[in-house]
Amino acid sequence: MSKKNKKPTATLPADATNGAATTVVESPTEPAVEVPPAASSTDATLPAKAPAPQVLEPLIYDLGSPGRVGVLLPALDVPEADLPKDLLRGDLDLPEVSELQVVRHFVKLSQLNFAIDKGFYPLGSCTMKYNPKLNEDTARLPGFAHLHPLTDDEGAQGALALMHQLQGWLGEISGFRHVSIAPAAGAQGEFAGILMIRKYHLERGDTKRTKILIPNSAHGTNPATVTMAGFTAVELPADVDGNVDLEALRAACDDTVAGMMITVPNTLGLFEAHILEVIQLVHDCGGLMYMDGANMNALMGVVKPGELGFDVMHYNLHKTFSTPHGGGGPGSGPVGVNEKLAPYLPGPIAAIIEEAATPEDAPLYGLVMPEKSIGRLKAFHGNFGMHVRAYTYIRIHGASGIQNITRHAVLNANYIRVNLQGEYTIPHNRYCGHEFVLEGHWEDVPDIHALDISKRLMDYGFHPPTNYFPLIVPEALMIEPTETEDKATLDTFISAMKQIAAEAKSDPDLLRTAPRTAPVTRLDEKRAAKELVLCCRPIPEWAE
Amino acid sequence: MKIPTDVKYTKNDEWVRIEGDTATIGISDFAQDALNDIVYLELPDVGAAIEQGKAFGVVESVKAASDLYMPIGGTVTEVNKPLVDEPETINTDPYGKGWMIKIKVKNAAEADSLMDSAAYEAFCADR
Numbered sequence: 001m002s003k004k005n006k007k008p009t010a011t012l013p014a015d016a017t018n019g020a021a022t023t024v025v026e027s028p029t030e031p032a033v034e035v036p037p038a039a040s041s042t043d044a045t046l047p048a049k050a051p052a053p054q055v056l057e058p059l060i061y062d063l064g065s066p067g068r069v070g071v072l073l074p075a076l077d078v079p080e081a082d083l084p085k086d087l088l089r090g091d092l093d094l095p096e097v098s099e100l101q102v103v104r105h106f107v108k109l110s111q112l113n114f115a116i117d118k119g120f121y122p123l124g125s126c127t128m129k130y131n132p133k134l135n136e137d138t139a140r141l142p143g144f145a146h147l148h149p150l151t152d153d154e155g156a157q158g159a160l161a162l163m164h165q166l167q168g169w170l171g172e173i174s175g176f177r178h179v180s181i182a183p184a185a186g187a188q189g190e191f192a193g194i195l196m197i198r199k200y201h202l203e204r205g206d207t208k209r210t211k212i213l214i215p216n217s218a219h220g221t222n223p224a225t226v227t228m229a230g231f232t233a234v235e236l237p238a239d240v241d242g243n244v245d246l247e248a249l250r251a252a253c254d255d256t257v258a259g260m261m262i263t264v265p266n267t268l269g270l271f272e273a274h275i276l277e278v279i280q281l282v283h284d285c286g287g288l289m290y291m292d293g294a295n296m297n298a299l300m301g302v303v304k305p306g307e308l309g310f311d312v313m314h315y316n317l318h319k320t321f322s323t324p325h326g327g328g329g330p331g332s333g334p335v336g337v338n339e340k341l342a343p344y345l346p347g348p349i350a351a352i353i354e355e356a357a358t359p360e361d362a363p364l365y366g367l368v369m370p371e372k373s374i375g376r377l378k379a380f381h382g383n384f385g386m387h388v389r390a391y392t393y394i395r396i397h398g399a400s401g402i403q404n405i406t407r408h409a410v411l412n413a414n415y416i417r418v419n420l421q422g423e424y425t426i427p428h429n430r431y432c433g434h435e436f437v438l439e440g441h442w443e444d445v446p447d448i449h450a451l452d453i454s455k456r457l458m459d460y461g462f463h464p465p466t467n468y469f470p471l472i473v474p475e476a477l478m479i480e481p482t483e484t485e486d487k488a489t490l491d492t493f494i495s496a497m498k499q500i501a502a503e504a505k506s507d508p509d510l511l512r513t514a515p516r517t518a519p520v521t522r523l524d525e526k527r528a529a530k531e532l533v534l535c536c537r538p539i540p541e542w543a544e
Numbered sequence: 545m546k547i548p549t550d551v552k553y554t555k556n557d558e559w560v561r562i563e564g565d566t567a568t569i570g571i572s573d574f575a576q577d578a579l580n581d582i583v584y585l586e587l588p589d590v591g592a593a594i595e596q597g598k599a600f601g602v603v604e605s606v607k608a609a610s611d612l613y614m615p616i617g618g619t620v621t622e623v624n625k626p627l628v629d630e631p632e633t634i635n636t637d638p639y640g641k642g643w644m645i646k647i648k649v650k651n652a653a654e655a656d657s658l659m660d661s662a663a664y665e666a667f668c669a670d671r
């Protein structure tokens with residue numbers, strides 16, 4: 001059985017506002033932690049084990065009343081035209097609500113939700129850093145926000161200049177000369193990268209290379225990408241220190257290997273100690289090296305993957321470069337490549353079409369398609385709004401700021417790791433990158449699992465860490481604080497984690513029945529997976 | 545953890561019970577415990593010929609989705625249909641009612657590469 005990673009388990013967040021009956025533990029040496037009271041079984045507020053969940057906010061369909069509309073249209077000032085009869089439908093199931101109802105509905109939903117703007121969100125592998133509001137200001141500048149994607153290049157010089165500059169900066173940060181910002185997410189960047197590797201080998205007439213090597217700690221998108229691109233994924237084991245097992249790698253390297261995909265630091269948060277040897281081995285057998293750059297928050301300004309010898313990598317702007325991550329983003333997963341792969345980059349790419357005549361003039365920007373491009377991955381120019389936000393972020397921080405981001409992200413992760421190593425088992429307990437993984441279980445309380453710890457953390461007002469990923473660590477809890485949290489927040493989190501470890505032994509039911517303070521208490525994950533109800537309304541006849 | 549002695553094991557935690565030229569295949573107690581609540585199972589059709597080490601199905605729990613690999617090669621002669629509807633049986637009875645497929649063994653010598661219960665116990669203790 002080989003495990004394929006699922007998306008990190010998303011758990012419902014706690015409602016931090018529901019802290020009415022909490023006690024505060026405070027001592028000079030211990031940071032303050034809000035401890036929800038240990039609810040006894042007679043606690044009247046305890047939700048009954050009722051099968052029907054309580055409705056926190058009705059569906060928008062159930063809010064309005066027939067005939068209600070949210071907008072007033074001006075009187076008709078053109079001749080009325082009849083719509084074709086067969087297009088007129090009276091049976092459409094649309095909400096009939098006022099503007100105020102809509103606003104209240106969505107504000108309430110947003111308040112039930114947990115967000116980085118509301119509290120600490122140490123969701124490993126996702127880099128849930130604060131998304132500066134300035135990003136939103138620049139993305140909303142009318143010249144960017146209202147630009148039609150079909151505007152001709154002459155009319156979009158500012159946007160093209162921004163894209164060109166962003167490509168340049170991402171190239172500088174990664175050590176790759178050539179960058180395409182077209183891919184719409186990390187996984188699409190991966191797909192682009194592997195298609196480029198494929199095309200590179202095929203163009204050289206090298207058709208034997210059908211395998212891509214992937215360490216067993218990899219994110220699930222890596223083997224999925226490889227399979228989608230028509231390759232066979234070959235899983236490599238980790239050695240005792242959490243690095244790629246060099247012996248296994250050596251044995252796997254032959255002329256059927258198209259390349260290797262590796263995450264640095266890996267998903268255990270560990271820097272691959274012999275990364276140069278790994279790169280050399282794969283290059284020696286004729287393969288190319290792909291770096292999954294999801295963890296660039298541990299490298300930026302310190303290590304350049306291009307200089308390590310990688311051939312291609314992707315960035316996750318929605319992780320490292322502070323573009324929104326929740327609610328679908330949308331994401332952005334640029335790819336950077338060296339000279340070998342430059343002709344294959346996905347397009348379109350922003351380029352200088354005509355150099356400026358004098359230093360006072362601006363050059364003429366345009367869009368180009370690389371000569372042997374793998375093609376388009378997305379309509380228009382990628383998720384341009386994300387380009388503006390990432391540009392803003394890099395522009396504000398500058399070279400030294402970018403380096404400080406990495407340093408503080410790594411410092412914060414190591415600070416939590418060292419403070420929790422007494423209470424929790426930390427496999428491969430050595431200096432980590434921007435995140436680390438601990439085991440969410442104890443031998444003396446066998447029926448407490450990582451999930452119970454996560455749920456209990458919600459009672460303390462924190463978003464849970466990533467659960468059960470990477471799969472090579474039993475009961476994995478993956479913690480990534482990011483650089484945007486201060487020491488006080490980290491201390492409060494550490495304190496909560498320690499208290500939970502104590503509770504697990506003294507009163508494990510507190511964990512088992514958590515969360516108690518969240519809008520929704522413990523979910524039945526088994527039933528949720530087995531009895532799929534994906535439609536909140538009966539399906540109308542016309543849609544059957 | 546149950547590690548019966550009448551079956552052989554793979555490094556991917558499948559077990560196989562070989563009786564003459566038929567073999568019964570499932571996943572170990574260790575595997576079901578690591579997976580947690582199993583909610584979904586996909587098995588091959590009767591008649592499918594699958595080689596040793598190749599995937600014959602998928603098992604999915606609240607934690608992860610995993611491919612299932614053939615401990616030895618052969619042709620599927622029987623599929624545990626009720627198990628597909630109630631895959632949680634794998635959690636409660638992995639070696640009994642939780643069996644997945646029966647096959648006609650192609651090459652009995654392939655079983656030599658598998659672990660016996662003692663070797664598998666040591667293998668699990670190491671993880």
Ligand SMILES: Cc1ncc(COP(=O)(O)O)c(C=O)c1O
Binds near residue numbers: 221267
């Ligand atoms: C290590 C790693 N690689 C790749 C990805 C895929 O990125 P995306 O979700 O943007 O497609 C992720 C996302 O969580 C990841 O953590």
